Amino acid sequence: MKDLTFGTILAVFEEIFGIGLFWAMVVVAALVTMAYLYVLIRDHSISWRKFLLAQLSMPIGAIAAVWFVLVMTSSKLTDLGGPVDVIVFLGIAAAGAVGIAILVYTAQSLVMRQPKSEP
């Protein structure tokens, strides 16, 4: 890759999704992350009950992310051909799992206004 700079990567992502959708997704991701940090700071502790549900949703996020990538790229699981493919595959699954966990945890915290006091 010639000139693989941050600006190039940004330009490529803008082309993949379109400028509007890409930056909308960046804003949504930033808002969810900020909301997550906000509820952590607001509640002064992690709610393990909410975290349990977030954890339970992780496999769903992982499967959904992998399914999305496979469908969008006309590929199937048997196309994985080398170690780097397995790493990419696991990375996609992990991203989906962590993403949905943060989303579920944050959504619960924001919906249930008053955090329960926990030991």
Add this chain to the structure above:
Amino acid sequence: MTKLTATRRQFFGLAAGGAAAAALAAPGDVRAQVATKARIVIIGAGAGGTALANRLVTRLDGAEITLIDPRVEHLYQPGLSLVAAGLKPANYVVTKTTDWLPDTVTLIAEAAAEIDPDAKTVTTASGQSVAYDFLVVAPGLVLDHDAIEGFSLDMVGQNGIGALYAGPQYAAATWKAAQAYTETGGVGLFTRPATEMKCAGAPLKHTFLIEDIARTAGTRGKLDVHYMANNNSLFGVPIVSEKVRMLFGDRGITPAYSHVLRAIDAGAKTATFDTPDGDVTRDYDYIHVIPPQRAPEVIRQSGLSWADKWTDQGWVECDMASLRHLRYDTIWALGDVAGVPKGKTAASVKWQVPVVEDGILAAIEGREATETYDGYTSCPMITRVGRAMLVEFDYHNNLVPSFPGIIAPLEELWISWLMKEVALKATYNAMLRGRA
């Protein structure tokens, strides 16, 4: 553990500060613009001409940039292989030429009819004379379909004839013929010309894809697939050629060496090849035709071509590192038309554009150019639906992987396919805008 005790206001203050810092850190082209009144003419608004125009307008202040190209449609040519395998619709590769051009350039939507390198003028098809200080020739190349006896483009899509290079509608028609072949089977002949050609990987990709699609459909046993190489190798880079030979062995694809298509008889479904042992005629049920490829007539008539190399093809005589014309120092060649040993791909264009840009800027500023092109070419060689090899090489037939140790160039990988599917067109578009 210390408890976090930020207030809501502190939190949002922190977040806003972070966002501002990120915005400040966002990169931009920090190089100063060069003030000039230079008249720069670019023949061709394809991948090379468009990308160069977009880069020049950000680097130059006051230059008069004119593009000359009659084509209304801009084609994303790397996508044609996918269209011809039914993986993308024909409109996947089509945009408008004007979609990509900056407002500050002038587009003359005509063909260049004559170049006078001594008077430094280009004459268009309607007779308009355009004077230049610097000229970039990037008109692409011409597919010489007439050179194949008995073949014409209206045959594509019927009676087992495909020709994906000819454009999006022909690539879609090629899929029609190829799909029928994957169902009914028989002998498939996948050809390539003996001239220099766009993306020498594409004939191989088409062969691999049609074979794989038949395999997935469960009809592979009915197909007898032959790859007709133009010389005694399957690819110009020896190490890649060997890998392809092994893959052909694995897939049951039979290579025929030094078979150059000369004529087809569509009625009898036979093809005649020039071989070292004389004419050879073969029956086919499906044939993929890629015609000889040459520089456009205007280049050859204007005395810009090599006199002693590629004399039947007419590529521009230029320095292989700087792409500057060897006899006219105000002319550069860019893209398919350049008379260099490798580099008729969009990936090559991406590497060549900064070299031509630097050459022109250096000429304006009166300094030595520093950027050079070393023949970089990239070919995401699709070996089946879902896998590809990310083959990258240079003039010296060396492999030059972009991700050494991570993405192996001669391994069939899903990640290479993902890059082709997701990132390639996006990178191409970013290149057109001068941003990659």
